[in-house]
Amino acid sequence: MTTRWLxxxxxxxxxxxxxxxxxLLERLDRDLRDNHQVSLPEYEILVRxxxxxxxxxxxxxxxxxxxNSRSRITHTIARMEREGLVDRAQCDSDGRGVNAHLTDAGxxxxxxxxxxxxESVRACLIDLVAADDVAAVGRVFAAVADELGTGDRDPxxxxxxx
Amino acid sequence: MTTRWLxxxxxxxxxxxxxxxxxLLERLDRDLRDNHQVSLPEYEILVRxxxxxxxxxxxxxxxxxxxNSRSRITHTIARMEREGLVDRAQCDSDGRGVNAHLTDAGxxxxxxxxxxxxESVRACLIDLVAADDVAAVGRVFAAVADELGTGDRDPxxxxxxx
DNA sequence: CGGAAATAGTTGATGGTTAAATCACCTTGG
DNA sequence: CCAAGGTGATTTAACCATCAACTATTTCCG
Numbered sequence: 001m002t003t004r005w006l007x008x009x010x011x012x013x014x015x016x017x018x019x020x021x022x023x024l025l026e027r028l029d030r031d032l033r034d035n036h037q038v039s040l041p042e043y044e045i046l047v048r049x050x051x052x053x054x055x056x057x058x059x060x061x062x063x064x065x066x067x068n069s070r071s072r073i074t075h076t077i078a079r080m081e082r083e084g085l086v087d088r089a090q091c092d093s094d095g096r097g098v099n100a101h102l103t104d105a106g107x108x109x110x111x112x113x114x115x116x117x118x119e120s121v122r123a124c125l126i127d128l129v130a131a132d133d134v135a136a137v138g139r140v141f142a143a144v145a146d147e148l149g150t151g152d153r154d155p156x157x158x159x160x161x162x
Numbered sequence: 163m164t165t166r167w168l169x170x171x172x173x174x175x176x177x178x179x180x181x182x183x184x185x186l187l188e189r190l191d192r193d194l195r196d197n198h199q200v201s202l203p204e205y206e207i208l209v210r211x212x213x214x215x216x217x218x219x220x221x222x223x224x225x226x227x228x229x230n231s232r233s234r235i236t237h238t239i240a241r242m243e244r245e246g247l248v249d250r251a252q253c254d255s256d257g258r259g260v261n262a263h264l265t266d267a268g269x270x271x272x273x274x275x276x277x278x279x280x281e282s283v284r285a286c287l288i289d290l291v292a293a294d295d296v297a298a299v300g301r302v303f304a305a306v307a308d309e310l311g312t313g314d315r316d317p318x319x320x321x322x323x324x
Numbered sequence: 325c326g327g328a329a330a331t332a333g334t335t336g337a338t339g340g341t342t343a344a345a346t347c348a349c350c351t352t353g354g
Numbered sequence: 355c356c357a358a359g360g361t362g363a364t365t366t367a368a369c370c371a372t373c374a375a376c377t378a379t380t381t382c383c384g
Binding site for chain 1: 339340341342343348349350
């Protein structure tokens, strides 16, 4: 089976994506850290918790919603708990379960950071390009997430010959 | 100054991008590690070196081309050298400089991994969406890289009021 | 020439991430 | 009811990334 290489345009698009994403995520992370003492992953967690009913979410739900491993969520929440941004409580209905809960301090941190973060996202991405292109990015990564989201990994690779 | 929040479409596009990118990069990394014992960052380095004249690049050039810190490149190249994928030599024209050089083993590793990697990229992104949308992604992140690439960070944030 | 300042790269400590093993609880079949 | 297996979450150790400090070389400029 001969490899279907990327054509020059695809190649260019792919590399731009990798490089741009590296720079973008690093920049957003730095802005949040420098100005509001939260990392980007922590910020994502604050957002999910703030949107959840009762401001609380099971650890596994949280992990799924931000696409992090269980273990990573455990460590990250442990750090955030030390900082007072969240607290933990046993789940009533399932003795194994743990609810992560956004504290007032965590909520305040999020409220303080959000405007700054949105401006970063605008300045570094949204306001930089045509609205249609933003929509296209949305379509593309929704498709990617849909393809990869439902943990059904092929053993090796799907050669997917056209 | 009142915050210009993202409108619902932008919000959706942005979250799809974050989630999709998280899943995509993790998947590509996993495929490379499992099948060819290289991480995605290491693979990027192999590619850059293979394309460079004489298959060698100064450490700083390498760092810039993959948008990694100098220190990270030092550590990563050290690991790759231990594995025999690259070697290092003093630069003739500048006594401070060091050239990273792709070995035959490194070249072979890349040749072995490339088809698999390209298939991953196709299966998880390129072949999943319309060609126009891939082009749009390319435009968007080229603009992002252009904006962020030239290390001229604003001190806090550019409010960039429209 | 001589010394200050800039540049290339490395190092070591520190903290975050991962994989594998573990603990606790729940569920199901006998 | 109880044992076996499954699931939720945490822990451990190894690994990788980051930051600040450091060495060595070069450049600038008096």
